[in-house]
Amino acid sequence: MTVIQTAGLTKQYGSLIALNGLSTTIGAGITGLVGANGAGKSTLIKLLLGLLTPSSGDAAVLGHDIRTQGTEIRRLVGYMPEHDCLPPDVRAIDFIVHMGRMSGLPPNVARERAADTLRHVGLADERYRLMGSYSTGMKQRAKLAQAITHHPKLVLLDEPTNGMDPASRDDMLTLVSKIGHDFGIPVLVTSHLLGELERVSDNIIVLDGGTLLRSQATSAFTEVTGVLLVEVLGEDQSQHRMGEALAAQGLPCRPRGSLIEVDPRGLPEPAKARDTIRDTAVDLSLGLVRIQAEHGQIQDIFRGEPARG
Ligand SMILES: Nc1ncnc2c1ncn2[C@@H]1O[C@H](COP(=O)(O)OP(=O)(O)O)[C@@H](O)[C@H]1O
Ligand SMILES: [Mg+2]
16 A cells, blocks of 8 residues: 655755655555654655645655645645644643544544543643643643544654653654554654664655665664674673684674674674684683674664664
8 A cells, every 4th residue: 555655756945955856655554754853854744745845756645646635635644743833822622622623523523532532642631731831742742632633544743752751752652653553544753863763663764865865664674784792791801801712713803882793794604603602702711691693773874884882
């Protein structure tokens, strides 16, 4: 199922190219859109909603042309904007009912859905409070509630964890996962924290300076790299002895925190590295705690090499 399709989608602001010829296809499930600040994430989302006009290229959202069918797209899509958009002197319950009504729900349905949605995002007890008194985390939850209360066919979430502490971030990502995986609504979610969306996304799109760097299944980012991480018992001295002995046997290695990073990828027989590591620990009478296969991370593609630390 294709939910979003873009072809050469470009947005320029004067001489600045905010989005540069993006061609990609987004399907069901959760797609994470990651990139540093200024990478073009919000520009892409606003183009998809028909709120911005492309400089060149095309895109379709749920089969609708972004250039000519913006109104129809915005009727079908739930959108959580990046910046604070909540009226401070309005109670959450009234706001969510209002947003439901704006999306075409009858009054009684809008009220029922608003109560359900606020419970869902964890604001049941605070629903009668003015939103101006909300913490950042509660505001983000209210913004999420207004994006889903009308049961949209697609949800676009722009930096839903922005400004949150780690525990609230985690709660927010769990809510995102529920929307995508339990309710089965396709989600496009952005973050400038490159590793944050690995846990909840089925696919990841990486933007860098308006250009598509990578678009693939999350699992493809987190494949084993071939590098091994070794831990031995004892202090720095044991680690140092082990490292020296491994290097003496031709295994490229270096310290990484309290571990030793062994990179056998350039050797004729990389698969033998594990045996060499075990034998070396025995020879030195060092306790071998673990040999662990390193997995890739999304950050790695910005460095062009596996993550350190
Ligand atoms: N209205 C605008 N006018 C001029 N430049 C803009 C405007 N909106 C965004 N930009 C620029 O476009 C680039 C992409 O911005 P944006 O899409 O907001 O990135 P992100 O959401 O990934 O942080 C940035 O360099 C930003 O400064
Ligand atoms: Mg943005």
